[in-house]
Amino acid sequence: MDGFIKIRNLVKEYKLNNGQELLAVNDVSLDIEQGDIYGIMGLSGAGKSTLIRLLNRLEEPTSGEILVRHEVIDKKKKKSLGYENKNILKFNTRLLREYRKKTGMIFQHFNLLNSKNVADNIAFPLQISGWKKRDIKKRVDELLEIVGLSDKKLNYPEQLSGGQKQRVAIARALANNPQLLLSDEATSALDPRTTNSILELLKDINKKFGITIILITHQMEVIKKICNKAAIMSDGQIIEKGETKEIFLNPKTELAKEFVQNISHEEFRTEEEIKSREENNGKLRLSLKYNEEQVNESYITKIIRKYDVEVNILGGFVDKVGDIIVGNLLIEISANEEKAKDIIEWLKENKIDSEVV
Numbered sequence: 124m125d126g127f128i129k130i131r132n133l134v135k136e137y138k139l140n141n142g143q144e145l146l147a148v149n150d151v152s153l154d155i156e157q158g159d160i161y162g163i164m165g166l167s168g169a170g171k172s173t174l175i176r177l178l179n180r181l182e183e184p185t186s187g188e189i190l191v192r193h194e195v196i197d198k199k200k201k202k203s204l205g206y207e208n209k210n211i212l213k214f215n216t217r218l219l220r221e222y223r224k225k226t227g228m229i230f231q232h233f234n235l236l237n238s239k240n241v242a243d244n245i246a247f248p249l250q251i252s253g254w255k256k257r258d259i260k261k262r263v264d265e266l267l268e269i270v271g272l273s274d275k276k277l278n279y280p281e282q283l284s285g286g287q288k289q290r291v292a293i294a295r296a297l298a299n300n301p302q303l304l305l306s307d308e309a310t311s312a313l314d315p316r317t318t319n320s321i322l323e324l325l326k327d328i329n330k331k332f333g334i335t336i337i338l339i340t341h342q343m344e345v346i347k348k349i350c351n352k353a354a355i356m357s358d359g360q361i362i363e364k365g366e367t368k369e370i371f372l373n374p375k376t377e378l379a380k381e382f383v384q385n386i387s388h389e390e391f392r393t394e395e396e397i398k399s400r401e402e403n404n405g406k407l408r409l410s411l412k413y414n415e416e417q418v419n420e421s422y423i424t425k426i427i428r429k430y431d432v433e434v435n436i437l438g439g440f441v442d443k444v445g446d447i448i449v450g451n452l453l454i455e456i457s458a459n460e461e462k463a464k465d466i467i468e469w470l471k472e473n474k475i476d477s478e479v480v
């Protein structure tokens with residue numbers, strides 16, 4: 124499938140006061156498919172905010188390309204630019220305005236207008252876009268319903284909790300029916316429970332309206348909960364990217380390993396594991412990595428039946444990455460060398476990652 128957003132060799136260089144140059148974004152290339160919830164993660168100063176701000180040209184890149192397939196309407200020429208790749212860096216002010224209507228953004232500190240009530244905050248982008256009063260009223264009510272705040276319509280931001288403020292900001296970002304939603308640390312200022320409810324809302328929006336979401340965060344939990352794909356940034360560069368499940372199960376870089384390790388797994392260890400760690404007794408010990416489909420396959424039973432062996436489960440964990448269940452299981456098999464080789468081969472054929480430990 125051709126990418127919905129293609130970032131090519133993107134560079135943002137800042138000139139610092141001491142005359143030095145700093146590459147906040149250094150040769151970043153990334154493909155985002157339509158419908159992705161793409162998480163970008165990294166430590167403070169990695170360049171995440173700069174990258175996301177380049178995607179709607181809140182910052183101008185030094186070089187590179189950002190190709191999008193949004194439908195952008197050229198109102199002046201009364202025609203659509205279609206769904207072909209368009210380089211947003213070539214857009215003039217008029218087209219950039221149209222592109223931004225289709226690219227919502229939410230921020231860590233919500234950026235609401237304190238002098239306006241909830242309904243007027245949400246109505247604001249619609250007024251700028253020249254919607255009729257009656258249509259605005261209808262759309263605002265729809266949006267309030269989507270974010271679950273119909274009863275707070277006339278409240279002012281200062282009368283709302285952090286989570287509610289972020290809901291208003293989400294409603295405002297959705298006002299013009301965007302195709303892309305950019306989220307800059309949208310849950311970083313919220314407590315864990317509120318974070319979860321906002322993440323659920325983002326996931327719903329992605330599913331219901333097919334809106335592609337790019338979010339940046341420094342929390343692996345956020346990536347794990349809602350992103351189907353993720354990239355890890357360090358010193359302005361993407362050092363690892365792919366399906367979240369893959370990064371989670373097979374982190375390649377030290378930084379990714381650190382992020383994955385720091386999040387909680389529903390871990391369990393059995394008495395047997397502790398015992399047999401001390402004495403392996405020549406038994407084959409395997410660490411298996413599997414996903415949801417394979418869980419349902421009950422491959423352990425299959426191994427026992429097919430190879431007539433005894434299998435002990437020593438420990439493991441299951442976890443949820445987005446909607447996918449992934450797991451890791453440590454097993455011990457009583458089998459001679461030949462059978463052991465066959466079993467490892469069989470696991471490979473069935474696409475279950477195994478490692479002798």
Ligand SMILES: Nc1ncnc2c1ncn2[C@@H]1O[C@H](COP(=O)(O)OP(=O)(O)OP(=O)(O)O)[C@@H](O)[C@H]1O
Nearest residue numbers: 137145147165166167168169170171172173174341
């Ligand atoms: N306007 C600017 N002028 C000069 N340097 C900047 C500017 N904006 C960002 N930087 C620098 O660029 C680098 C990347 O910053 P950025 O804010 O993109 O990182 P980040 O990953 O979002 O960090 P955080 O998680 O702390 O927000 C940092 O070294 C930062 O100091």
